Amino acid sequence: MRLALALLIGWFALPAAAVTCENITYLGKSYTACDVDPAVDDLRLFLKDEDRILGSFRAIEGLAGVTALPFAMNAGMYHADRAPVGHYVENGVQVMRVIPNAGPGNFGLLPNGVFCITDTTAQVIETLRYVAESPACRDATQSGPMLVIDGALHPRFLPDGTSRFLRNGVGTSVDGDRAVFVISNEAVSFHEFASFFRDHLQLPNALYFDGKVSRLHAPALGRSDFGAQMGPIVGVVE
Incomplete structure (x- = not known):
């Protein structure tokens, strides 16, 4: 009886996802930020289920073994067939190599970066540093441009920039114990974002995910954005 009671108490004591999402107004602009602890939350990247590209939050919720999806967001740029534009690793398997050189569009606006997830950490790493250090990422997605590089804003961002979109991205702490995923709730410039x-947020490194396809799944806020099918997705699962 005592053993059964101890097992029951232990079952109820299992850690739940600690991810928290909140709406924040900063300098007159509205954002939603979801704070993730990679050592507690089961943070993963999602692209395919066998040969089928998932493409939606609902598809992830329907995966075997997933009982809840407390947070998810699109996580990197992709081609028309929804294949990742840059480096992509999922559960230790590389799908796309690193693209280190400059190119067209926001992705190629160097410096860009890689969002690297291990079992206990999550870090935004500038691409050339990523190549040089070859970190052991369980999951990784490359995107661009970097928003913040070692505490400095991307050198191409102008305070009076006129390009404005709904934007989303991720920022991480120095030691990778905190990842904050942000989506703007109104059109903002790169500099504002x-x-x-x-x-x-006082995060030293941050990476842009997208500005044409920016979506958030945050059921605690009663929010799950919909639209055209997505490519890579990042999420916390239970």
């Missing part, structure tokens, strides 16, 4: 990570 990057400043939110550096000056409000």
